[in-house]
Structure formats: C-alpha cells, structure tokens
Amino acid sequence: KQEVTQIPAALSVPEGENLVLNCSFTDSAIYNLQWFRQDPGKGLTSLLLIQSSQREQTSGRLNASLDKSSGRSTLYIAASQPGDSATYLCAVETQGGSEKLVFGKGTKLTVNP
C-alpha cells in the first residue's frame, strides 16, 4: 500500500528566503508525482506534475525534483513571498492500481513579511 509522507508539517520563514519542502513515498512504481497548493478553505491548485521518466519540472520560482528509485521528491521555492503562504501537498499515482492519487498530509508554509 502506497504511503506518502511530507516533512516538515509546518514551516515559517521570513520573506525572501529560498526553501525546500520534502515528500517521500514507499512504493517507487509510480506513473507521476504532483505538487499542489491549497489555500485555507479552498480546493487544490496543481503546481507541477513530474512524470516517472522525468527528473524535474520548473515553473517560475518553483522547481520540483523526483528521485523515483529512492522514493523522494523535493519542491524548491526561490525568493519566497508572503503570497506563497499556503499548504503544499504532494501526491503520487501508483502503477498497478487505478489512477487514483495518494496524498501526503501537507506542509503548511507561512512566509512572514
């Protein structure tokens, strides 16, 4: 059974810092890994999708890497801004099952002005 863990559970940083969020998964047989952002009381916004054959994806100040063999992904946020404050969730789609996503519990990020 696929399990996804995110560390840390919460993170508070001053504006302008570069930061890294971590995600690990137990079953390396995945199709893809997706990073999402969730604002309080809102749905999920897809940030980056990394296919299993890829090593990283970049969008603006965000960079996500994937090491499938070790079951790890990192989300790097450069030059953080107060508007980046949200909960960040990672999710994997596992081979051999249906196309469901298995999520971690998320990292709650606060960027202080």
Next chain:
Amino acid sequence: GAGVSQTPSNKVTEKGKYVELRCDPISGHTALYWYRQSLGQGPEFLIYFQGTGAADDSGLPNDRFFAVRPEGSVSTLKIQRTERGDSAVYLCASSLRAGGKGNEQFFGPGTRLTVL
C-alpha cells in the same frame, strides 16, 4: 466554465438525512475522481469514473456512499443516513485521460459538508 465546478459549496445537514453533492468536470475530460479531505489531512480517494462507469470504487467507506455519472460528464456523490463522521470537504477532480497513465488531475473548490 474553464475549471471543475462543485455545488453546493457548503452543505449543513442533520444526522440521518440524505445529501447529494454535484461535480461538473472540465469539458472533454473523460476521467472523474472523488476525494474526501478531513481537517488537517490530505485528500483520500473515494471513487474514480472512466466515462460513465465506476472503474474503481474501493475508497467508498461503506454502502451509505454511492456515486453516479450517467452521461459521462456531471457526477453526483450521494450519501444516505449521514453521520457526524461524514463531515469533511468533498473534492472532485477530472483529467483528460486520452489513453495511457499519468494525466494531470485538476480539482474543484470542494463541498464542505457538516453533519450536525
């Protein structure tokens, strides 16, 4: 619309009542998913449709939960005899699923269900 829409945005009901939650996926997306998110947790899978049929309903917690997608577009999640433990945010997602795996899932804003 351009994104996944869900109605209602909030639903308050009494224990034992029946509720229906609606999801309207992105036009042209053949795959539709329902997830449930409890406070402080990540979303948990409930059911997945490919077209009109439920391809995987292994996440439905018990037989009080049922979902349909009769025309392969809009889906309704139905909960009978609601219990306080059903209180959560119910999220719907859709993906293009034009063959193969690994398509990106796009989520709606969710329906917050509160059972009193």
